[in-house]
Amino acid sequence: MDQDSAIDALSALAHPTRLAVFRLLVRQVPQGMPALTIAEKLKAKPSTLSGHLAILKRAGLLTSVRHQREIRYAAHLEAVNTLVGFLLADCCGGQIRNCADILTLLDDGASDDRTAP
Template sequence: MNQANAIDAFAALAQSTRLDAFRLLVRVGPEGLPALEISRQLGTKPSTLSGHLSILKRAGLLKATRHQREIHYAANLVSVNALVQFMIADCCNGQIENCSEIVAMLRSSEKA
């Protein structure tokens, strides 16, 4: 991930409905949810949510697939991992012992 992509991702997340939708889809995992279910769980109008999901998709944070008449959204976990790696790439100027909590968290999520 480069800086421009990271800025786009953070800009997309800098709104509460989009952040809520993204966090919901990260919790759900790779299987994702239909747009109407996302709307129901967040208590958001489908027409309003559609624009938010499009912004997240353009930023590369979501993937969308059509299943008959509905669109199914899932977090783009490859992109999420790239964003996290971008953020911690220079963590503690290479002194990994200072980043032990971050490293432990990432290792535990790899095992899950």
């Protein structure tokens, strides 16, 4: 990932509705969710939401699949992994033991998800 792509992705997430959409869809991996369901869950107008979805998709953070009249969106986790890798590539001068706090956060988040109802 280059700097411009990272800036595009981070800019796409720098809006409350887009961040909420992305966080919702991360919880729905891999099946994703139809656009109208996203709008209902976030109490957003479908016409407004479509613009936000387009921005997230252009930034590479979402994928979409059309099934007849329905468009299903999903978080593109490979792109997210690439973004996080780009952000942390030079973390702690290459000394992984210095990144223990970051790794603990990631591990705690994963265990929280496993125990959630």
